[in-house]
Amino acid sequence: MTVDFCRxxxxxxxxxxxxxxxxxxxxxxxxxGHAQRARNRDTLPAVTLADVQIKRMNQRVAxxxxxxxxxQVTLTTRVAGVIEKVLFEGGQLVEANQPxxxxxAATEKVAVETAQAQRAQAADTVQRYQxxxxxxxxxxxxxxxxxxxxxxxxxxxxxxxxxxxMTIKAPFKGIMGLSNLQAGDYLAIGSPIxxxxxxxxIIIEFTVPEAVASSMKVGLPVRANLITRTGEIxxxxxxxxxxxxxxxxxxxxxxxxxPNDDLKLIPGSTFSISVRLPGQDSPVVPALAIQWDRxxxxxxRVGDKNVLERVDAAIIDRDGDRVYIDAQLKAGxxxxxxxxGSLRAGQTVSPQSS
Numbered sequence: 635m636t637v638d639f640c641r642x643x644x645x646x647x648x649x650x651x652x653x654x655x656x657x658x659x660x661x662x663x664x665x666x667g668h669a670q671r672a673r674n675r676d677t678l679p680a681v682t683l684a685d686v687q688i689k690r691m692n693q694r695v696a697x698x699x700x701x702x703x704x705x706q707v708t709l710t711t712r713v714a715g716v717i718e719k720v721l722f723e724g725g726q727l728v729e730a731n732q733p734x735x736x737x738x739a740a741t742e743k744v745a746v747e748t749a750q751a752q753r754a755q756a757a758d759t760v761q762r763y764q765x766x767x768x769x770x771x772x773x774x775x776x777x778x779x780x781x782x783x784x785x786x787x788x789x790x791x792x793x794x795x796x797x798x799x800m801t802i803k804a805p806f807k808g809i810m811g812l813s814n815l816q817a818g819d820y821l822a823i824g825s826p827i828x829x830x831x832x833x834x835x836i837i838i839e840f841t842v843p844e845a846v847a848s849s850m851k852v853g854l855p856v857r858a859n860l861i862t863r864t865g866e867i868x869x870x871x872x873x874x875x876x877x878x879x880x881x882x883x884x885x886x887x888x889x890x891x892x893p894n895d896d897l898k899l900i901p902g903s904t905f906s907i908s909v910r911l912p913g914q915d916s917p918v919v920p921a922l923a924i925q926w927d928r929x930x931x932x933x934x935r936v937g938d939k940n941v942l943e944r945v946d947a948a949i950i951d952r953d954g955d956r957v958y959i960d961a962q963l964k965a966g967x968x969x970x971x972x973x974x975g976s977l978r979a980g981q982t983v984s985p986q987s988s
Contacts, residue, residue: 678984681973683936684920688965691913691951691958696906698861699840699890703831703901705806709734710824713799717819724812724828727897728804735815735827739800745793753786808832809897831901836894837873838905841885849911850875856890857908860899864906868892868899872909917963919947921955923971933961934970934977936985942970944979 715737722734759779763771804810811829821827838858842850854872859865870892879886890907892899923933924947935943947961963969968985970977977983 678982679973679977680986681934681936681970681977681983682987683968683985684923684971686963686965686967686969687918688915689918689958691916693846693911693913693951695842695846695909695911697840697842697888697909699838699905699907701836701838701892701899701901701903701905703808703833704835704837704891705808705832706829706901707805708829709802709805709827711735711737711802711821711827712823713737713796714822715739715800715820717815717817717821719817720813720815722810722813722828724810726810728808728810728830730804730806732804733801734804734810735802735821737800737802737821739797742793742797742800746790746797749786749790749793753783753790756783756786759783802827804830806830806832807834833894833897833899833901836892836899836901836903838870838890838892838907839887840890840905840907841880841883841887842909844879844884844886846911847879847886850886850888850909854909854911856892857910858890858892858905861904861906916950916958917961917965918953918956918958919963919969920971921952921957923969923974924949924957924959925974931959933959933963934974935963936968936970936983940983940985942977942979942981942983945969 717735718738719736720734721732721736722728728734756779760776760783763776763779808830811831813828815821815827838856850872852872852875856870856872858868858870870890872888873891874889876887888909890909919933924931925933929946931947931949932944933947935945937943945961945963947959949957949959951958970983973983973986
């Protein structure tokens with residue numbers, strides 16, 4: 635219709651060329667502006683959004699360590715003697731003070747009986763003196779009788795201890811190791827008998843880098859799993875922390891403790907250890923929201939009227955499909971989750987439901 639208007643009559647052709655051209659251009663310009671804005675509305679980039687969350691980032695320290703029993707000793711004899719009975723088997727769970735090996739103790743039993751008789755005689759003398767009238771027995775005689783009783787008590791305790799040593803007992807509840815002892819074997823003083831392990835808890839010794847040494851505290855939670863059985867996580871805690879950094883490796887020795895109620899874990903096994911350290915609050919965003927350019931990582935924040943703003947971001951840690959970042963973001967900020975690959979700062983976007 636615009637073209638027809640400009641060319642419809644001779645009168646129109648007589649109109650000033652400049653005015654005519656201006657009129658036609660004006661009409662065409664108005665039409666082209668409407669069309670361009672319509673095309674812009676139709677081509678706004680479609681994106682999906684996500685809310686920024688602020689969460690405490692827990693740093694994890696990974697290590698590998700070797701496990702040992704909570705208590706473990708090699709039993710030895712304090713006296714020499716011939717084995718009369720072996721009262722345990724390898725792999726057996728024994729209680730504290732349970733007899734394990736009985737040595738021939740005939741001589742010690744005779745000594746105990748003799749000491750008991752001497753003690754009884756001394757006690758009878760003291761009792762008899764006490765029943766007499768005052769002045770009948772001198773104070774010296776009474777003192778000597780009391781002293782003789784004390785000596786007899788000491789002698790009895792001594793031989794009783796020697797008799798007790800002829801029976802080797804478990805120092806604590808644990809699992810006995812293998813042994814080749816049998817009745818009739820002679821044991822010299824200090825001869826090894828067997829090992830015993832208290833496996834109710836497993837102590838894992840590992841090292842951590844100097845950079846996190848100051849963060850290691852007794853009681854911090856640890857997660858452990860056997861190298862040979864990945865996926866089976868056992869929760870425990872730090873039991874002890876070393877006091878010095880190794881000058882060669884620049885590491886700190888740490889001991890973790892994990893439960894072993896079913897006694898399935900075996901001392902000497904290798905464990906993968908993870909210690910979670912308390913960290914600081916950081917923005918958390920979906921991994922898909924992170925974009926990259928020559929200046930580094932960033933995210934698109936969606937402001938008023940759906941206008942984009944570039945926010946620089948430094949990745950601190952990853953947790954599955956979420957990323958902890960260092961960025962000028964606050965909880966509830968809207969960022970572009972998907973569709974941010976070809977956007978530019980200041981651009982208007984069209985948010986879509988995810």
